[in-house]
Amino acid sequence: MADPIIQRLEAIIAERRSASSDSSYVAKLSARGRARIAQKIGEEGVETVIAAIKDDGPGVISESADLIFHLLVLLADMGLTWDQLLAELDAREGTSGIAEKASRPKE
Numbered sequence: 001m002a003d004p005i006i007q008r009l010e011a012i013i014a015e016r017r018s019a020s021s022d023s024s025y026v027a028k029l030s031a032r033g034r035a036r037i038a039q040k041i042g043e044e045g046v047e048t049v050i051a052a053i054k055d056d057g058p059g060v061i062s063e064s065a066d067l068i069f070h071l072l073v074l075l076a077d078m079g080l081t082w083d084q085l086l087a088e089l090d091a092r093e094g095t096s097g098i099a100e101k102a103s104r105p106k107e
């Protein structure tokens with residue numbers, strides 16, 4: 001079960017997706033389409049990497065929060081949930097990382 005803050009954010013994002021783009025960042029970003037949402041995840045990921053390389057702990061926390069927020073916006077756009085993501089992690093628990101990689105579908 002998702003953490004309460006994640007549950008609240010999922011509910012807020014679901015509600016804000018259909019708000020006015022003038023008053024809501026979620027609505028504005030969602031209106032720009034899935035490719036733009038996905039691009040934001042890439043941008044926030046790069047900003048997290050840069051903060052990590054600079055050994056900037058508060059920066060990593062802040063950029064990671066942006067990253068998770070934008071991931072939630074993407075999941076909502078695709079009709080997916082954080083609980084599904086947690087279930088995937090849960091299914092991997094206790095397996096070796098090497099074995100897990102070998103069991104993944106080939107890309």
Ligand SMILES: N=c1c2ncn([C@@H]3O[C@H](COP(=O)(O)OP(=O)(O)OP(=O)(O)O)[C@@H](O)[C@H]3O)c2ncn1[C@@H]1O[C@H](COP(=O)(O)O)[C@@H](O)[C@H]1O
Binds near residue numbers: 012013027043066
């Ligand atoms: N957690 C967040 C959150 N984290 C980051 N952001 C926004 O994400 C953006 C990231 O900054 P960037 O500089 O990369 O992007 P930008 O220049 O603003 O926008 P782009 O044109 O580049 O896409 C900023 O505008 C932040 O305000 C967030 N916006 C909203 N939320 C949550 O979503 C809720 C609903 O927000 P609204 O949709 O605005 O009502 C809020 O109450 C918050 O709880």
